[in-house]
Amino acid sequence: MGETKHTKVLIIGSGPAGYTAGVYASRAMLEPILVQGIEPGGQLTTTTEVENYPGFTEVQGPDLMIKMQEHAQAMGCEIIGDIITELDTSRRPFVAKGDSGTTYTADAVILATGARAKWLGMESEEKFKGFGVSACATCDGFFYRGQEIVVIGGGNTAVEEALFLTNFASKVTLIHRRDELRAEKILQDRLFKNEKIETLWFHELEEVIGTESPLGVTGVKVKHTKTGEINEIPCAGVFVAIGHAPATELVKDVLETHNGGYVKVEAGSTRTSIPGIFAAGDLTDHVYRQAVTSAGMGCMAALDAEKFLAEQE
Ligand code: FAD
Ligand code: NAP
Numbered sequence: 001m002g003e004t005k006h007t008k009v010l011i012i013g014s015g016p017a018g019y020t021a022g023v024y025a026s027r028a029m030l031e032p033i034l035v036q037g038i039e040p041g042g043q044l045t046t047t048t049e050v051e052n053y054p055g056f057t058e059v060q061g062p063d064l065m066i067k068m069q070e071h072a073q074a075m076g077c078e079i080i081g082d083i084i085t086e087l088d089t090s091r092r093p094f095v096a097k098g099d100s101g102t103t104y105t106a107d108a109v110i111l112a113t114g115a116r117a118k119w120l121g122m123e124s125e126e127k128f129k130g131f132g133v134s135a136c137a138t139c140d141g142f143f144y145r146g147q148e149i150v151v152i153g154g155g156n157t158a159v160e161e162a163l164f165l166t167n168f169a170s171k172v173t174l175i176h177r178r179d180e181l182r183a184e185k186i187l188q189d190r191l192f193k194n195e196k197i198e199t200l201w202f203h204e205l206e207e208v209i210g211t212e213s214p215l216g217v218t219g220v221k222v223k224h225t226k227t228g229e230i231n232e233i234p235c236a237g238v239f240v241a242i243g244h245a246p247a248t249e250l251v252k253d254v255l256e257t258h259n260g261g262y263v264k265v266e267a268g269s270t271r272t273s274i275p276g277i278f279a280a281g282d283l284t285d286h287v288y289r290q291a292v293t294s295a296g297m298g299c300m301a302a303l304d305a306e307k308f309l310a311e312q313e
Contacts, residue, residue, distance in 0.1 A: 089254050178225075
């Protein structure tokens with residue numbers, strides 16, 4: 001039987017939303033507990049340069065997240081390395097179970113569980129995951145020195161991954177299903193100027209092909225989205241960068257969601273459909289999905305939680 005810890009505010013998640021909520025809730029003397037989850041620091045720990053977080057012309061994603069953690073800690077937020085596996089929202093105090101065996105009880109909960117990489121969902125992708133198929137260039141790019149790589153997707157993540165991978169790869173092919181990228185113009189400029197990158201428009205991944213023993217990728221079959229023509233591209237690595245889905249496992253059956261599963265909050269607030277449960281960051285935002293907007297919502301969630309708790313007293 002593990003220990004039980006009580007807090008006025010339990011913050012679940014350690015991305016920009018969670019840590020900012022930690023700063024504000026601590027300064028409101030709510031003595032918050034923040035549980036970090038499987039990815040301490042969140043999505044920004046999987047990238048390199050961040051150039052659009054105010055105050056930093058350029059900062060490495062993992063460094064920025066360490067600074068945020070230190071900031072929350074310095075304000076008095078208790079930060080715990082644990083994963084919440086269950087959240088009972090049917091009674092107050094709310095009860096969260098940690099993977100460590102610890103039970104957390106809380107008068108208010110701030111959900112800041114963010115988003116996770118999406119996969120294409122094909123059998124061959126699953127088969128070669130970790131053996132040539134990846135969703136994180138900063139984690140795995142190094143393994144492809146001097147080799148050819150493909151990146152799937154057309155958003156900021158795909159373009160950034162493609163650019164980053166040119167540090168290692170001899171050639172990067174960006175495969176996109178349309179002929180227009182969603183990525184910011186500044187990133188597109190860098191992409192088109194990079195001689196190591198070729199862009200293949202109107203194509204989708206059909207199959208990852210490779211060897212059985214050892215398990216490894218040797219190429220991909222791609223299909224033209226208009227003509228249906230299939231071609232093969234030799235490569236040693238496939239980086240899937242087709243976006244992220246909100247991490248709603250803990251609450252998808254109890255909280256109202258919308259726009260493909262994002263937690264719904266009352267306009268202009270972080271209040272969810274259950275009083276005392278607040279949501280911030282990518283978990284609730286299908287539009288902006290930025291570090292700075294997530295941090296902003298983390299602040300709002302702490303202020304909303306403070307007001308809620310004051311009203312209860
Ligand atoms: P996340 O950063 O997704 O963090 C979620 C947190 O929740 C994690 O700590 C995780 O461990 C935790 N968690 C999840 N489930 C549980 C659980 N059950 N129990 C406990 N904890 C849990 N944005 C920018 O503004 N600028 C950029 O340059 C930029 N670059 C990016 C590059 C990449 C490769 C990616 C993927 C995203 C990038 N973004 C960028 C977007 C930005 O990272 C996100 O908008 C931001 O991180 C969202 O913050 P968040 O706090 O909502 O959640
Ligand atoms: P995204 O903007 O949702 O882009 C996903 C891309 O993948 C789109 O181009 C989409 O194609 C493509 N795609 C989706 N499903 C596909 C499928 N099944 N097959 C083939 N292609 C598919 O996701 P993201 O690039 O991960 O960005 C997520 C958020 O994080 C965004 O808000 C972004 O601004 C932010 N972010 C910011 C930065 C930065 O500021 N530097 C860096 C990274 C991420 P279509 O275009 O045809 O839909």
